[in-house]
Amino acid sequence: MLLSDIQAKLLIVDDLPENLLALEALIKREDRTVYKALSADEALSLLLQHEFAIAILDVQMPGMNGFELAELMRGTEKTKNIPIVFVSAAGREMNYAFKGYESGAVDFLHKPLDIHAVKSKVNVFVDLYRQSKALKQQLEALEQSRREQETLLAQLQVTQGELEHAIRMRDDFMSIVSHEVRTPLNGLILETQLRKMHLARDNAAAFTLDKMQAMVDRDERQIQSLIRLIEDMLDVSRIRTGKLSIRPVEFDLSRAIGNLLESFAPQISAAHSSVNFTAEQPVIGHWDEFRIEQVVSNLLTNALRYGANKPIEVSVYAEGDCAVITVRDQGIGISEENQQRVFQQFERVSASHVTAGLGLGLFISEQIIAAHSGTISVQSALGEGALFKVCLPLVQTSATYDDDRGRMGSNDTD
Structure with a gap:
């Protein structure tokens, strides 16, 4: 963002309308907004509503004077850092400048005002305000970026943990599958080798009806174990893809x-x-x-x-x-x-x-x-x-199943 893009608000306070208009004409520009107040009370109301780059206060005003207004501003959190410039028509012998600096002012101008001096001082404080504002925005952006990076890092750590867990699960699963599938397969292989040995030796006694029935029963148990393992793995795949068949x-x-x-x-x-x-x-x-x-x-x-x-x-x-x-x-x-x-x-x-x-x-x-x-x-x-x-x-709800297909989901296949 360019510094000129930061809109600056200026406050001028004077009990004479003509003085306000004259001062406004000196300092007003397109990239600035000038607020005018005819009294200290009106100025306080504006100070609580807006953030000002500079406040130019007339010293001599009826009611609360400029010095008193400045002391109130310095005692309020929202306004204590606003640069204050005093303006006075009193002679230099009144020593107002010293009192103004004691009240927290950054400068003191005497009337009649020097046009170039007023413009120059206002420009300086506006530029300082914009630089401060830009720096604050940059710091906020950096802080936001830091928080986002921390959040991203935390998410990456969670993702890394999930990936590590998934890898461990995969490795464990493959180990379990290899063991569980090997068990019934080993049984079938041993049974097959035993029968081949009996056949090679022409051992007909090994194939009586009772022994054949026992062989078939053992084969059937091993095959059922394999089918059960395969069906479990298929069901997990169906669950993950939302295609688990449900037919009520x-x-x-x-x-x-x-x-x-x-x-x-x-x-x-x-x-x-x-x-x-x-x-x-x-x-x-x-x-x-x-x-x-x-x-x-x-x-x-x-x-x-x-x-x-x-x-x-x-x-x-x-x-x-x-x-x-x-x-x-x-x-x-x-x-x-x-x-x-x-x-x-x-x-x-x-x-x-x-x-x-x-x-x-x-x-x-x-x-x-x-x-x-x-x-x-x-x-x-x-x-x-x-x-x-x-x-x-006990009571089937309309949300439980797809009545037309009798299964969960719209793309259900076995």
Whole structure:
């Protein structure tokens, strides 16, 4: 900004209108605004409203004189730094100049005024005001720039932390995936090599119906493990792109969970555990049956994994406007700190417990329940087991689903 672009305001105070007009004519320019006051009281009102580059005060005025006005200005925070120039028609023998300087004036002019001296002094103080104003604006701009740089630096630090966290998550995820995928693959490879060895030796006894059935069962478990891992990764991708498929239909939640538990019998038996199921009456609603079964499967798998082979309790009931599913185990429990993390991606229920899976089950479950406008929560303490509670709205709202497509979002694809 050019200094000439800074508008300067000048105040002249005199009880005679003709003196004001004469002085205004001397100092007025396009880049200046001159304010005139006929008394000290009128001048004070203007001083409180505007910021002046200079104040030219007549000494002898009725009521409050120029010296008294100057003392008031010096005692007020808003006006104490305004340069004051006194003007007086009294002779030099009155010693007004000395008193004016004592009052805080920067100059003293005697009447009749020297035109060139007045213009020169006003120009000097206006230039000083503009330089001071420009410097203040530059300092403010520098301070604003400093604050913006601090904010940007803080944002960069946050972004750097997020990137570092994302890299750690990626590395952890790749490590988990490589381990989890290798486990069922190793089983399949070993089974294949064993069969090739028996075939090479013409060992027909290794392929009896009972042994073949056991082989098929083992293969099926390994293949299902691989499918589960792949589906979890696909679901995370769908969640991130807003394409998680939700197809609500009316069904009985109690019957669906009961059927699911029956299909879980082999896993429950393998975990040397048992499940007590409570559902006293039908609970009918509109939800995606496959996705709700997926959620309960994740909760039940965790309960079997961390339940210390103790009985697991599953219940379904209606509570107000919600359908409630609870899964309670009596296992190792979850610390309060970990309860805040278990619904995040790639998190395990217990870092000290050897676990299988990608750490995606609870994250996916929470997203599925959120897509139904429901909630999922956990209550637990270390060594006291865990209670997972799912609440689903019994009444379908228009905001929950896209009714025409029966799925979340406008670009939903599997």
